[in-house]
Amino acid sequence: MDKYILLAQCKDQLNVTAYISSIISNHQSNILHIDHFTEYEKDSSDEGELYLRFEFDKAPDVKEALEAGLHERGITYRLYDSAEKMKIALFVSKEDHAFNELLLRVERGEMPAEIVCVVSNHETNKHFADNLGIPFYHVPSGRDKDIVETEIIEICEKYEVDLIVLAKYMQILTSRLVTRYKNQIINIHHSFLPSFIGANPYKKAWERGVKLVGATSHYVTEDLDEGPIIEQDVIRINHRYNVKDLRKIGRHIESTVLAQAVEYHTEHKVIITEGNKTIVFN
Amino acid sequence: MDKYILLAQCKDQLNVTAYISSIISNHQSNILHIDHFTEYEKDSSDEGELYLRFEFDKAPDVKEALEAGLHERGITYRLYDSAEKMKIALFVSKEDHAFNELLLRVERGEMPAEIVCVVSNHETNKHFADNLGIPFYHVPSGRDKDIVETEIIEICEKYEVDLIVLAKYMQILTSRLVTRYKNQIINIHHSFLPSFIGANPYKKAWERGVKLVGATSHYVTEDLDEGPIIEQDVIRINHRYNVKDLRKIGRHIESTVLAQAVEYHTEHKVIITEGNKTIVFN
Amino acid sequence: MDKYILLAQCKDQLNVTAYISSIISNHQSNILHIDHFTEYEKDSSDEGELYLRFEFDKAPDVKEALEAGLHERGITYRLYDSAEKMKIALFVSKEDHAFNELLLRVERGEMPAEIVCVVSNHETNKHFADNLGIPFYHVPSGRDKDIVETEIIEICEKYEVDLIVLAKYMQILTSRLVTRYKNQIINIHHSFLPSFIGANPYKKAWERGVKLVGATSHYVTEDLDEGPIIEQDVIRINHRYNVKDLRKIGRHIESTVLAQAVEYHTEHKVIITEGNKTIVFN
Amino acid sequence: MDKYILLAQCKDQLNVTAYISSIISNHQSNILHIDHFTEYEKDSSDEGELYLRFEFDKAPDVKEALEAGLHERGITYRLYDSAEKMKIALFVSKEDHAFNELLLRVERGEMPAEIVCVVSNHETNKHFADNLGIPFYHVPSGRDKDIVETEIIEICEKYEVDLIVLAKYMQILTSRLVTRYKNQIINIHHSFLPSFIGANPYKKAWERGVKLVGATSHYVTEDLDEGPIIEQDVIRINHRYNVKDLRKIGRHIESTVLAQAVEYHTEHKVIITEGNKTIVFN
Incomplete structure (x- = not known):
């Protein structure tokens, strides 16, 4: 059942x-779903920012009429055709867990997406991509960042990539790549942000003696670990978990949190607000 | 900030x-929030049932115009004024946990409701009602059900009750009372329905060796334990919990599940479908 | 750090x-961990059944002395060498989710086990086994059950299998196979047992309008869906989930619940009680 | 069924x-439960610290023999009689939620404790204490801290208090009081520590756009918000929650987390390690 999806804000x-x-209805298109949220600055209804998501049936001319209408009113929008799968470049280093979780969910048809290529600074996970017939690109790190990212951008442009997913890709991206794919790069961070920002979060969590550990999936911005959060989850631990156990259980929660965030994004359910936050219409 | 809340279905x-x-906007009322859900019988968009919830500012004549418009189109609806608190009669037997949880949340102003009276077949919890200045009615059971429920209905009518909450009220209601307050009675059941229907659910759960126990809050219908489910939750247990421990932890989950369900109801977020289910716009 | 693991009950x-x-200490072996649980019939300490788990360092003669001592006192026990990985035969039909989750966790070394062979009534998932170099056996169903299970038992005996994991293997086992591998077969059931026993649990869950769906991993016994529960978990849903969505989210919860149950079993943390329940020392 | 509880470490x-x-058994006392945990510095078994908890039946001379034996071996220990309820002084300011949750759980007999007095810098919650017949002390703040804490210590000493629970007591304690009741003061912090340390955590959480908010119960030390964590939990939120909603939901999670932490403590299940962490044998 093909349909259009509109994300709008004003x-x-x-x-x-x-x-x-009214525009949609007037073109004989049925509205299947509406999400509607107004964020108010200070409990006042005067200064709100409105966020909208509509799903509606395809019908002749409805797309063009809607675009014209939104343009006329100065409403920021994106309009998607649900028949068009999102093209994902999947980035990974040595650890396979978040990579395989997403790869397999997409392969099963669990979200409207396809993995068009895999990019890695190691060859460790090549066989998984090969087995599913997905092009694998080994782009070694340890070289000039500018050369590395030039290669990356060439690959992503070749495949007309809509989304880059960093599934435990252990390289920091430069401003150039982040800007080129603004709001189109999703990362998984191995802690419940803003706890344990930076390196070795599981060791820090163990040392602090927390009773839950978590993971956070967020859009990548130029400020490391500070991008808009899409999804988070935690899992209960106890004193019997050593740092190695935390890393193991961390792999599980990282895998599911990243896959969930990417699913929301590919279903066009996420809007990034001015305030560096996300609206997730789930 | 007073507003109207519309629940509609068609x-x-x-x-x-x-x-x-359009009706709302044409009367200079701002729409603060929309929830919109269409339930399809069989993945076809032809035979859907539409459920709607609108929050919108009060404005002159908008209420009357909307009622006329909905009537004209044959749309089933309820229209609420957010300034009017829901009047709750809180029923309880000897156990105080779910009773106190709801009483205190309402007292703190956490939901748009007031407890107008407490009804009990015991006097055990009278002092809690007295302490907060809430009228307490001791309606002993062990008498003819018809007499008991006549007294109950008189009390509820005296206070113009909108909602009866059974917070561990251990008496089965007759069809007469259920019919009088159709879709206006909320119960808490001490298991994760449909598991362990009937008596002694914690003993049954212990015997089956389940790893989670739960609670279910539902509207009361004439079929015991079969009414539309509003809210459920579970809590993890292990082999160290004996039946007494399950009852203790059960009290906690019962308290929070019932209070959450009542909060949803008082905020006019719940619609009961034809299929004996609930839509909860939360 | 090699060690022994003792599971005992009396x-x-x-x-x-x-x-x-004392026996362990007297042989200069350090006790690394003790789990100790007494289950009482009726809140009385007279009639308890004691369940124990010890982890202790390897030391000369400690194994033999302990076995002699346990034998002398009539204590039921199993004694494992932590260096010996458990040999798993992984059974699967067409759906790959629970299968791949376990396969990849074992491959990463997350539990003391190895997948020695894959058995399937379909060839759908052969390429996943091939890619990791694991022997794959296609044992078609639709034939005489006795012939099918004779082939299965031959395969399992050839690989000296310690554990059979049914990762969405959609065939009912006969009493013969269940008896041959008593307490050595783990299944994943696609509901929060005892809710929705039998076929089509997600459809039943949707019809009942539950607010959480779950999965249950249990040992296979001759009574279908009635074996001792090892692990369960649930995930929150809402009215927007149709039956297809429930199946999708069900796949995720099935995968993690089965993998967790198998991990507990391979770490020798599970004891089955007389009462058809499990003690999980986690 | 009276018993002794031993907490030991070495x-x-x-x-x-x-x-x-052996000492316990030799005095004809049955061991009802053992918890045993060794924390290793660096995955080596050489340098471990052993933490133990035993529950065992009362029997003639077993207490004295055990104390002598532990003393002889230089083992740090505490030995409790399960018949002796822990005496709690409950501290509260204006907000009643965590206060009432604990008060009512103790009143129901859910943990081996009694609230011997309530201390508050406001009179807001006096009627709740009065209603249950618990002595209430109004100790106004805004005076010299030394005078205030002298009054507090006099009250606590009068009632031979074993534990001070800060149930949203919005005053910072001085080193003097913290030292006087070392490891005997439990606080509830309104965030998932170490996230959002300091004031206004719900506002900070809202600004950062986190998808879960939490609460942390910890022992009070001289470093604010840095004491050993006993219990934590989180609850899922979404973009529709404003700061006021976060405060409301925060009250629920604060109440249950504090009550759970106090329950563990009163059951003698918590040991504080050298590393500023807790072992919770639950």
Whole structure:
């Protein structure tokens, strides 16, 4: 059942929803789903920012009419065709857990996406990509970052990539790559942010004696570990878990949190706000 | 910030949302929030049932215009004024846990409700009601059910009760009372339904060796334990929990599940479907 | 760091722990960990059944002395060498999720086990086994059960299998195979048992309108869906999940619950009680 | 069923468990439960610290013999009689949620404790204490800290308090009081530590756009928010929660986390390690 998905945002105005839904209805398209959220600065309804998501049936001319209407009112929007799968470049280093979790979920058809290529600074996980017939690119690190990222951008452009997923890709991206794929790079961080920012979070968690450990999936921005959070989860531990056990259980929670975040993104359910946060219409 | 809340349902039609949102906007009322869900029988968009919830600012004549409009289109609806607190009669027997949890949350102003009276077949919890200045009615059981429920209905009618909450009220209601307050009675059941229906669920759970125990809050219908489920939750246990421990931990999960369900109901977030289920717009 | 693991059970007696720990200590072996649990029938300490797990360093003669001592006192026990990995035959039909989750966790060294062979009534998942160099046996169903299970037992005996894991193997085993591998077959059931026993649990869950769905991993006994539960978990859903969505989310919870149950078993942390339950020393 | 509870710790030695369990058994006392945990510095078994908890039946002379034996071997220990309820002074400011949760659980007999007095810098919650017949002391703040804490210590000494619980007592204690009741003061912190240390954690959580909020119960030390963590939990939120909603949901998680931590402590299940962490034998 093909449909369109609209993500829109604007200053809260009197009749935006009536306006949009009328355009859609007037073109004989049925609205399947609406999400609607207004974020208010200070418990006042005057200064809200409105975020919208519509799913509606394909119908003749509805797309063009809607685009014209949104343009006229100055509403920021993105409009997607649900038949078009999102093209993902999957980045990985040596650890396979988050990589395989996402690869297999996509392969099973669990989200509207396809893995068009795998990029890695190691060859460790090549056989997994090969086994599923997915092109694998070994882009070694330890070289000039500019050369490395030039190669990466060439690969991503060749495959017309919509989304880069860093599934335990243990390299810091430069501003150039982050800017080229703004709001199109998702990372998994091995802690419940903002706890334990930086390296060795499981060791820090063990030393602090926390009773839960977690993982955070976020969009990559130029500020390391500070991008908008898409999804987080935690898992209960106890004193019997040593650092090695925390790393093991961390792999499980990292895998599921990243896959969930990517699923939300590929279903066009995520909007990034001005305030460096996400609206996730799930 | 006073507002109206509309709950509506109808067969899925082409422009219901546009129709409703236009009426609201045309009366200079701002839409603060929309929830929109269509349930399809069989993955087809032809036969859907549409459920809607709108929050919108109070404005002159918007209520009357909307009621006329909904009536004209044959849309089933309820329209609430957020300034009007829901009046709850809280029923309890000897155990105080679910009773106190709800009483205290309401007292703190955590939901738009007030406990207008407490009804009990015991006097055990009278002092809690007295301490907060809430009228307490001792309606002993062990008498003819018809007499008992006549007294109950008189009390509820005196206080113009909108909702009866059975917070571990260990008496089975007759069809008469259930019918009088149709979709207005919420119960807490001490298991993760449909597991362990009937008496002694914690003993049964212990005997089966389950690794999680739960609680279920549901609307009361004439079929015991079969009413529409509003909220459920579970808590992890292990082999060290004996039946007494399960009852203790069960009290905690019962308390929070019931309070959450009542909160949803008082915020007008729950719609009961034709299929004996609930839509909870949370 | 190689060590021994002892699982023992007996009627609760005055000095069993002192007796066992003395034998171990007297042979210069350090006790690394003790788990100790007494299950009482009726809150009385008279009729308890004692369950024990010891981890202790390898030391000369400690194994032989302990075996003699346990034998003398009539204590039921199993004694394992932590250096010996458990040999698993992994059974699967068409769905790959639980299969791949376990395969990859074992491959990463997350539990003391190896997958020695894969058995399937379909060839769908052969390439995953091939890619990791694991022998794959296609044992078609639709034939006489006795012939099928004779082939299965031959394969399992050839590989000296310690544990059979049914990772969505959609065939009912006969009493013959269940008896041959008593307490050595682990299954994943696609519901939070005892809810929704039997076929189509996700459809039943959707129809009942539950707010959480779950999965249960249990030992296989001759009574279908009634074996001792090792692990269960649930995941929150809402009205927006249709039956297809429930199946998708069900795959995730099935995968992690089965893998966790198998991990406990391979670490010799599970004891099955007389009462058809499990003690999991986790 | 009265029993003794032993908490002990020492450098890991060859036969400590055999030694202790033999003393107990030799006095005809049955061991009901053992918890045993060795924490190793660096995955080596050489330098471990051993933590033990025994529950055993009362029997003539067993207490004296055990104390003598532990003393002789230089083992640090505490020995409790399960019949002696722990005496709690409950501290609260204006917010009643964590206070009432603990008060009611203790009143129901859910843990081996009694609230012997309530101390508050406000009179807001006096009526709750009065209603249950518990002495209430109004100790106003805004005065010299030394005077305030002198009054507090006098009250606690009068009631021979074993444990001070800060149930949203919004005053910082001085070193004097913390030292006087070392390892005997439990606090609830309104965030998932170490996230959002300091003031206004719910506002900070909202600004960072986290997807879960939590609470942490810990022993109070002289370093604010840095004491050993006893219990933590989190609850899922979404973009629809504003700061006020986070405070509301925060109250629920604070209440249950504090009550659980106090329950563990009163059951003598918690040992504080050298490394500023806790072992919780639950």
